[in-house]
Structures are given as C-alpha cells and as structure tokens.
Amino acid sequence: MERRSTGRLIALASVAVLAFAACSSGSTPSPSAATAAPTTAPAALTVGYLPKDIVNQYFAAAKTGVDKAAGELGGKVIQVGPNEAKADLQIPFITDLTTQKVSAIIISADGKDEVAPALKEAMKAGIKVVGFDSSPAVGAYDVFVNQVDFSGVGVNLADWACELAPSCTGEIAILSAAATATNQNAWIDLMKTTLATDKYKNLKLVDTVYGDDDATKSTTQAQALLTKYPNLKVIVAPTTVGILAAAQVVKQAGKSDSVKVTGLGFPHDMKPFVEDGTSPVYGLWNVPDLGYLSYQIADKLVKGEITGKEGETFTVKGLNGDKPYTIGKDSVVILGPAFRFDKTNLDVYF
Amino acid sequence: MTTPVVAPTAPSVELRGISKHFAATAALTDVSMDLRAGEIHGLVGENGAGKSTLVKILAGVHQPDSGTILLDGETTQIHGPAHSRSLGIAVVHQEPRLFPDLTVAENVFIGHAPSGRLGTIDWGGTRRAAEALFGELDVQVDVGAPVRGLSMADQQLIEIAKSLSLDARVLILDEPTASLSAHEVERLFTIVRRLRDRGVSVLFVSHRLDEVFDLCDRATVFRDGRHVVTTATSELTTAELVRHMVGRTVSLFPKVETPMGDILLEVRDLAKVGVFRDVGFSVRAGEIVGFAGLVGAGRTEVARVLFGIDQRDGGEIWLGGTQVNFANPSAAMHAGIAYLPEDRHQEGLVLGFSIAQNVTLPILPRLFPRLLIRSSAERKVADEHTERLNVRMTGVDQLVESLSGGNQQKVVLAKWLASGPRVLILDEPTRGIDIGAKVEVHRIISELAASGLGIILISSDLPEVLAMSDRILVLHEGRVTADIPRDRATQERVMFAATGSVAGDDHPTAGTQFTGDVTGGGLDG
C-alpha cells in the first residue's frame, strides 16, 4: 500500500513541475530581471532607480522615461526596490546603492523621514539624490521633481467633481491612498479649501476613506461608500489604485449612471471607464516624462551643470515646451500641470 | 492434562504444545489448552506467567515457535492481526484504541461500514446496525455521539460491539476490568454472559480471582510460561487457585533487618474526590511500607498527592513532625520527598539527555545557586550516585536512551538519591526490568532503608512487596482495607484484603474504613 502510494506521489509531483513551467512561460518576463548586474566600476553615469515598490506599474511607467533619458545620455540604470511600499524595506537598497558608489539615486520615498538619514549618508558619499513622485525630507535630496503643481491638482479635483455632479450639487466622497500618504493629503487639503469657495457650495464632502493603495482594501472601501451613502454623486480618488478600484466597484454595482468616478488614474486603466461613462473625466501628469526629467536632472547634477540651489534654471529638450525650468523653494522642480483625460484624448496612452 | 469438564460442546479453539521464546527468555513452554463454544474460560497467572503472550499469539501479533493451533478442529496458522480478525477472533484490550472525535457508531464500523449507492457510507445503515448491536447487548448508548467523553468502560463496550460487528466466534478479553468500577464490571459481565449464551467462546484474562469465579465456567492457570491446571471453577476454591498461581519461591535479595527510627511521614484522613479517601498511615526512618492493591485502587494517586503533583481535597500530611502542604513537586523535593514514577519514559527520564544531565535535573538549582552549570561538578555528583548503584555505562556522558531498562531505572533512582530525600516513594520500581536488575534494585532499596530513609514501595508484584516490606498497606477502591505487619503478611492475606474481604485480625490503622463489598480481587500485574 505505502509503496504504491509513494510511487503515485512521485508521479503527481512530476506532473506538478511540468504544469508549473506552463504557467511561467504563459506570462511576462520580469522587467526587473532585465536590468541584471551592471556593477562594473562607474566610469559612465550609473544611476540607481529606487521606486516605492517594484510591483506598482506607476513606477514601471516612470522607468520607461528614465530609461529613455539614460539611452539618450548614455548612462546606466539599476532598478532596485522592495516589493512592498515600506520604508524599512527601502533603506537597505539606499545603503547598498551608496556602497556601489552609483553617481546618482532617483528615489520615490516610502516615508519622507524614514529614508532621510540613509539618503544623507549617500549625499555625504558624493552621490546626487533626485527625489520624484514622493518627496524625501527636505535636505535629504539635491532636487525634488514634483510631478505636478500641487495647488493645481487640488483645484482640478474640485472642478472635475463639480463637472460630474449634476448641476454641481450633491454628496461627494474621497477614496485616498494610505492615510499617511504625503501627496494625497496635500491634494485633499487643497481640494477642501477649493470646495469652501462659493462656486462649490452645493457639493457636500461626506466622507474620506483610505484604501492604502491596495486593490483589495480600496475595493472594500469603495463598496462601503456606495452602501453607506445611497445618493452619493461622485467618488474622487486622487490615486491610480483607488480610482481604478472605485470605477470597477461602481461599474459592477451597475451605478455608472448615478455615481461618477474621477481623480488621478492611468489612461491604460481608465480608458474603458471613460468610454462607458463611469469616469468621463480624470487627470494625470505624464508619468514617463516625470521619469525622463528626473534622469535629466540627475545627469545635470552629476555633471555639475546645476547644483540644486533655488533659482537655478535649465532647459530639457522636449519638455515644458522647451522653456526653461526654474528650481524653486526647497529645490523643487515642477514637471508641469496635470492634464485632463476625457473622450477627446482617448488615444493618449501610457 | 485438561481435566474432564461439565461443558458438553466441542472445542472451538485448541492449542497443542505451544512454545514461544523471546531471545533467551522462554515466554511459553509447551502449553496446551482448549476453548469451547459457549463457554467463558478464565486465564489467570502472575506477572510473566505468559498470559499476554498467549493472547498475542491468538491475536496474530506473535507466531508460536512450535505447537499447533486448531480452529474448529482444523489446524490453522494465524499470520497477522488482520488474519486473526478474519478468522473470527476478536481481542478487547485493557485500553481500547478508538477515535475520540468520531461517533460511537463509526468507531464500531470503522473500516467496514455499510456502504450505500456510489460507495458512500450509508450512515443510516451504520447507525441502525450499531443501534441493533447495542440492542443485542441491551446497552443504550447514543451511537451518534463522539467517543470523547465516554468512560473507559463504555469504550470497552464499543470494542465489544466492534467484535460483534465482525461477528467473532472467539472473544478475548485481556484484563478488561483492570480500570473499571465494580458497577461497570457487573455490567460488562452481564454482556459477556449474553455473548456466551449466543455460543461465542470467551477467553477472560484477569487477575481478579473472584471475577474468575463469578464469571467463568472453567479456568486455566499459567505459571512461568507453563500450563499448570485447567479445571471447572465450580471444583476450585480461591485458596487452591492462588496456590496454583504463586506456588513458587522467588529468589529475591533477602531484606536486611534494620532498627526503626522515629516517624518521618504521617498521613491522616487523606482524601481526593473520586479517587481515594480516609487514607492514613505512617512511615518511620528505616521502614519500608509496601503498598499493595489493584490498578485503580488509588496507590499511585496517593503518591502523586504526597509529591505535590496533585492537590488533596482533605486530610493532613505531617513530615518530621510539621504539617506540610506541597503546591508542586519542587516544594515536596525541598521538604525531602522523592518520587520514582511509574512511567519511566514519560515521567522518569529525559531520553535526549545524558546520564549526568538526567541525574542532576531535579537538583540543578540547589547544585548551582549561581545559575552557571559547572559540568565538572555535575559529573562528580552523577558519578557518585551512579557508581553507588553500579549503573553499567561507558560514562555519565552516555545518553540514557542507550541503556538497558534496568540501568535506566537505576539512573532514575540515582537521580532521586542525588536529591538527598528523607522519604522515598517507589512506584513499580521493578516493572519490566530483567530478574538480575530486579534483584539489584531490591538490594539497593533495603540498603537505602538501612541508611535511615523512609520508603514507600508501590508494587503490583506481590512476592516483591512481601519480601521487601516491613508493613504492607493494602488499598482497595481508594480505601485502606488492611495494614499487615511483616510477620503476619502472607500472599493470601494480602490478596483477600485487596479484594476487600479482610481476614478478621488485620486491623486497618485509625481512620481507615473496612468495606465488606466483594468486588474485584486477587493479584494484579
């Protein structure tokens, strides 16, 4: 009995392995695997690209821009990063990049203070630090590339909500990322101040919930919103994960007509919802450009063309209509205004 | 060999000249006996008489070295347990092997449940069949309830029902009453008699002679692996039966007479609900007090309370003139009590440890007050005590699991001697160890007594108790039924007391109660 069963087990086991191979072949090769060990001495520009986490496609999109720039300027990019957006997981990568003496680090901080000490160490070691997307603490970077004019986003969000709510009236709710997320909180605050103005007096912000940029949590939260506020008009989700979850929930609940979704999202994700009217209007900045600009700045910093001091100016071909960028307070550079996606520009796609 | 008997029926099982050896030891030598359809046949004998070996042979666990087995007159080889079962032989063990989480019905039919369409188990059928079975036994059990929570007795009934479900022709009960209360025993008997009347041949292995008389039509006595006699119980008296059983003198190390000191330990009206009560006795320095009685009579339970493992519900314990109450074993240890437990592997030794580590385990805190273990000191202590008991070993760093049973037991003894006790409680100190080691252990025990320790010797080996003890305390169903001084102690006396029927002149000590009811009795192994 035992012997026979043993035989069977082995047989099954081998089947297991085969079927397994089937799966991996049926799927994408990991992009991060593509960037394998380029750790020869950094004669050419070697830049460490350190996103919040390596599974979020937002950063994959940004990296396409980084790679583009690197290609043009003949530099090397090492992508490293945790598979969870957690600061304690991000720090070792900073220290390792420091050890590797990369010329520059392009980072989206998982926690502005958490990563600061490590980044300062890196800067001490003569490495240029460019923050993008989510800022490290001031002083822990040479330049921070802000994806968008923050106050602008606040206004935009309010405007879109107003536009989608029938005659700019009714209940609206916000589905944000983590309650700790610096960007989202800034935008939400600005949005609130905007809502306070007379034009929006009939919009009632009933609730703000947090989906932690996690598909599951965001979905649950969105569902709860629909249940909790039967006559909700608009869900504003200033996060790519949140807006997608919200749109799906609304669509699946068959409420695409009564409840609208807006916020910041990927055309790649949102296209179908623009088409079916669940989310006619939303916005985002050009993420690849964000990566592109970040690398350009890193390059300039390393080559000493700029130092990151407030008031310095520089131009990047193909961006900002070839007009010069000016480094602002706290060495912040602003990519540009968010742009609006709707039926008119369904073809714009990244 | 077999004397002619009343029962008219032909033998359903017959054993001819069965012999079985384990390595050097002869377990059974040229045993012949027969078992008839519709009879209850008692099989009695002391420790090592060979009863269990015979049972195991019938159950197919062992194959005889020589001799033949006949079933209904046909020579049969029993290849294994399964085969034995298929031949219609069912064995009910002292401790049933059931699945606590499964229902009664399922335990009865596990493996051979009636299956309905699609080969799925037909629970209705199973349930009905089980109810029918218990109906036949005239027992009302909720066959739908899980076995967990059922008493040992009820579990045995399930085992019996199981054997019925396999419609066994031969039912072997291996010491089924050892852990049953009088009432449960009575119920069991009622059922066994019913089976007998339905033509099943029952082999009833027991130490309780009165049960044998009460239940069996015939009885067979084994001694030292040999068949002594088979006879109708009606033609026997208890006294004769006992003589058949213990008709030998065991060559034990003679006890050295030692002067008694003052009273070390005194126990008054000790009680634990549902286990024992009104237990009172005293132990003097240099005295060996033997505890005789059946399994479940409460001997071990008393010891556990004395050692602080269990808490008493009533009574007083006086140690060296001061009243004591032990919250845990370490408290008892510090007060100078040591307890060599019954189960060497689960309670006596840490098998992964070396001899030294085992010996010093109880006294580590005392030995190394500054926490750090100095292995030199540890070895010294271990050497000292193991040499005293001359444990056969390569050194104290040897792992205990590589020692023989006897030497392991000596290590446990050494461990407790190392704790320097005033009173030493020995629970079945010689169970399962070879004669040689047995004699040594006996020598050690009397030496210890001679050195002024008070010793309580719990043993089911009656000759041992008789040889070693200055006084024998007999427990029966949780009460002291006799307190017999050495000079008056005989096997018969002790045995009668253990059955609750005390010969007139053995007055129990104060606080003990005499109970007249005669249920269960005889020796225990």
Next chain:
Amino acid sequence: MAESGVTATVGAARTRGQWLSMVARQRELSLVAIMVVLGGLVSISAPQFLTPSNLSQVASLASIIAVAAVGQAIVVITRNIDLSVEATMGLVAYCVAIVLERHALDAPAAITFGLGLGLVLGMINGVIVTLLRVPAIVATLGTLSIFRGVDYLVAGSHQVPLAGLPPGFTDPARDSILGIPIFVLVALVVVVIGSVVLRSTRFGRQVYAVGSNPEAAAVLGIPSRLVVFTAFSVCGLLSGVAGVLWVMQFGTINGTSATGVVLSVVAAVVVGGVAIFGGSGTLAGAALGALFLGFIANALILVGLSQFWLQAIYGVVILVAVSADALILRRIQRATAERRVR
C-alpha cells in the same frame, strides 16, 4: 436488576458530557446566532447593513475566503497546516489574469488552468510534507515565500487591468442566480461537496481518523501519508478556486494580490471551530467562520467605527473561539473523570 443497571449506567454516564459535546458540535449554530444578533444591532445604527445589496457584497467577498478556508480546514483536520494558501491564491490569480490578457487561453480554459495550477502547488506542499517528511508548518512557511517569490518573478511590475480581461469575465462577482450571488453559490457547492466527501466517503473518514488518533489509524492500516497528501492537494485546488474568484472580484491583478490573506483564512478555520490539533471540525464551520469575520469587517465600517479596530477585534474573536473550544473539551473530560472509581 442487572439489565436495568446496564441501561441506567450508560444513560446516566453520558448526560453531562453529552450536552456539552453537543454545544461543542454546534459551533455553526452559535456563529449564525451571533451573526443574526450582530446584524440586528448594526442595522439599528446603519440601516444599509441589512440591505440585500450590502449583504450580497459582503457574502461574495467572504465566499472567496470561505473557499480557501474549506481547503485549510481539511488540512488542519489531518493535524497539519498550510500557510502557503495566500501565495497559491496570488500566483493562480496572476497566472489566470495574464494568460487571459495575452489571449493565450479563453476564459474556460484559463479557469481550468488556474485550478490545475492550484492543485499542482498543493501537491508540491503534499510531497514536501509526506515524502520529504518536513513538518507542515515549516514546509508551507517555505513554500509561502517560494510561491510568492515566483509570483513576483512572473509578474514583475506588470499589472493586469480590468480592461485586460475578456469582457464579462468579472461579471460573476456581481451577478446572482435566484437572488443568491454566484460566489456564494460557488462557496456553497464547495462546502456541500466537501462535507459529503468528508462525511460519507472512506477517504473522508480517514481524514478524521488520521487527525484524531494517528496510532489507531496506523493499526487499522490507513495510508496516512496518502491521506495527508490528498488533503494538501485539495487545499491547493480550493486555493486555486479562491484565486480565480479573486480575479473576478478585483479585476486588477498584480504580483502582490492576496497578500496577507492567510491570516484571515486560518482565523476563519479557528473561529469555525476546527480543532487546530486535528480530528474534529466541519467545513461548514470553517466557511461560516469566514462569513462571520467578513460580517464584522463590514459592520465596523458601516457603524463608522474606524477600521483600525478590525484587527484588534479579529484577535479577540480568535482568542475567544479557541478558549471556548478548550473550555468545553475540559468540561467534557472532567465530566468523565468524575464518573471514575469512588
């Protein structure tokens, strides 16, 4: 006299242990009862709680966990545990999503593939535990990080969006038949089939036997290793089902999908009254456990009690459940002990 004595004893002997063990066996009922009461209380402050739409949403979400919990329960009943379920779910979810996005397979084929993959991953656990003799907790702790690692490896930073899935693929997540959400039906089917198998087949009883008393099982010649292997395989298969449901529920799938789910699954099993040391428990219990936890989560949000309380309440629920089990068991045993010699 003897006769009556007989019947009397057994009858008397059981009564006390009996109702206690009955309570023990009625975990399902008590869970339902609590949920009803809870539902009533919540709906006072949050009327939407008891609306069909809400209930079906909650039930659908819970059904995913329930399916996985059923698999887990089978493994736990055999005195093992499978910590790798969430990784299995995640990997299956992504593989199914990706083959759909790349049109490698059509929906039915993809689903079959997903279930197959789950089965295979379960078998891998089974082999490691039974053939390589690695304690289940260690083995599945290992495969947890291996499967998850493979998931990341396969997925990278790619995310399969809803748009990547064939139209209508996610419909089952909201559709219902005769008012019963499809997910709930799936869970029901799984529970029913599983329960029938466990209750009425040779294998099913062997599962309990192996967990309840391994020695006795060995004596009866039950092929323990084969039973355990099968249990792990089934657990993998059901994790696969859960993974597919996950795709339908959330539409967007990446390498991190289903992270952290194992806690809810094991919690559901424990709350469902399955003994962590094997031998007892029902699949219905495990499923109800999942539903119960789902209800609490939803109720908290609706009552407006911050979701931060959720974790703490989960913890308390688990502790209460396990203490209750132990308490009842102990009472039963004491009830027995008190019938010993006196």
Next chain:
Amino acid sequence: MSTAVAPANGQRRWTRLLARWETMLVVAVVGLVALGASLSPFFLTPGNFSNLVAALMEVAIMALPMTLIIVAAEIDLSVESMAGLASAILGFLWAAGVPLWTGIPVVLVVGALGGLMNGLLVARGGLPSLVVTLGTLALFRGLALIVLGPRGVSNFPPAFTELGFGHVPGTLVPWPFVIFLLLAIVLGIVLHRTWVGRQVFAIGKNPGTARFSGVRVTRVRIGLFVLSGLVASLAGVILTSRLSSARADAAQGMTLTVVTVVLLGGVNIFGGSGTIPGVVLAVLAVAVMQNALRLASVTVEVQSIALGLLLILSVVIPTFAHQAKSALDRVRRRRHPPADSIVHGEAALS
C-alpha cells in the same frame, strides 16, 4: 501537529546532526561571502558589512528569544505586532510630549505585559501557542493602530535616531548590532550554560519528566513568553529609532522571517534542540545572502525564493541524514540484538 513533541529516540541523532548543522552554516556563510565578493566589487568594502547587518537587526534580535521558545516546543507568532505596538505607543507618547527616557521604559513594560498575556493563556490556560499568538498577532497590531492611527510620528531627536542608525564612534559597527551581540551572548549563556536553559531543553524534550523532576514548567513557559514580548518591544524601539519614525504598521510581516531564521539556525520546530550560535550564524547567512543578491541587483523575488528553499532544505537534509542513520542502525540491530530488546521482550510478557 506543529507543537507535537518529536519522537524521543530521535533526539540523540538530532543533537549530533545539529553539531554538524552549525558547521554547515559556517560553510554557507563563507560560501556566500565568496559569492558576494565575486558578484560585486563593493561587497568586501568595510561600510558594506555594517549595512549588511543593519538591515536585519530587528529580525535578528527577535529571533533570539524565539529560539528559546521553540526549543521549549512552543511558538510566538505575535512578535511582529508587539514590535509594531511598541513603535506606536512610543510615537504616541513622544507626540504627547512624554520624554523618551520615560516612554521607552513604558514601552518595554507593555511588551513584557503582552508576553505575560501570551504566557498565561498558553501555560495556565493550556491553549495551543500557535493559535493564541495568532490571536495576539492580530490583537497587538489592532491596538497599535488604535493607539497611533494611520499617522506617523517622526520628529524624534537626532540622538534617538543615532541609536538605530548610527555607529559605535570610530567604527562602522551599528548600535543595533551591538545590542544583538550582547543579547545573543546573554541568552546563549542562559540557554547553554545555566540550569535555566537546561530546564528549557528538558521541557522541550519531555515536559512530563521535567514536571516530575521539580521543574516549574508553567513558570518557565510564562517566563519565556514574557522575555519574547519584552525583546519584541525592544526591537520595536530600535526599528522606530532606525526609521526615525513611529508607525502602527512597523515590523509588519517580520514574524515569518524571524521564524525562518530560527529554523534555519537548526532549531527543531518540535522543540528540544537548537542552539543560539546556530541562530546567530543563520542571521549572518541570511543577511549576507540578501546583501549579496541586492548588490548584484538580483531582484527581491529571487531572494524570497532562495529563503524558502533554504528553510525547507534546513529540515530535509538533517531528516534524511537521520533516516539513513537509523536505517543503518536497524540493519546492525538485526545482526546482533542489544540487551534492551531482550528486556523489553520480557516486559511484554506480563
């Protein structure tokens, strides 16, 4: 299942194999260092070694009491949440203006109390530690979230940050590593050189005998859980300091790594055997591996796969060595039976 006690007769070989296991670990560490050196020119730089250990210190520190607990045939899954709770409370108190020299002791006391709770439920309540600590895993995390909510507290004084991130003056040795070493030495001595440790082993191998030998089993078990809770909260403090920010989700998911490291160190999951040096070596092995792979820009997913395989192999190898051994013994015994079997045969008679 997991907490069942291993067959006693296997113990001897276990211990012998463990002796070998440590040597295997040493080899592994050396091998990994060599690998690292070959993978990256920066590996053997002094600075790298401090990074290498720093990244894993909280795990390493929590692994030490976990070793004792698993040796005693229990397990504590709640450590990560306790660390998180510690971080949360510390942040809460600091934000509330409580000075750190008061806050830290308070946090440590909380840790001890949490451990006490586990201990009482397991040792007195007789509940399986696996489930109990699963419950407190959720409970403690919940409390952390309730105490601090989603916000992070980060304005800690630099001196405090120094504790977690800084180095021993004049060296590159990070403070947490010093704490880890001290704790390892202390617990190593306790487990292997004192009678307390001996009692822990006795409980793990055979609780029955331990009890009958006057070992205060309940007390020891409770003590172990208290220690675990205390050290977990200490790890929480260190993490908070290293990240210079307190968060309710701190240390989330660390328990798996802790248990993995302990088992990797050769500790028997069924209790009764294991060594602190083994675990320390395992910590080094894991730290070196992760660092080497990071430096070689091998992505995190490969690391988690490698970790899982290591874990399984760490059990498979000894098991099979053991089986081979006992098979040999059986053959030998069949040739000439030792005294034991005779004795047992005789015992079987009655």
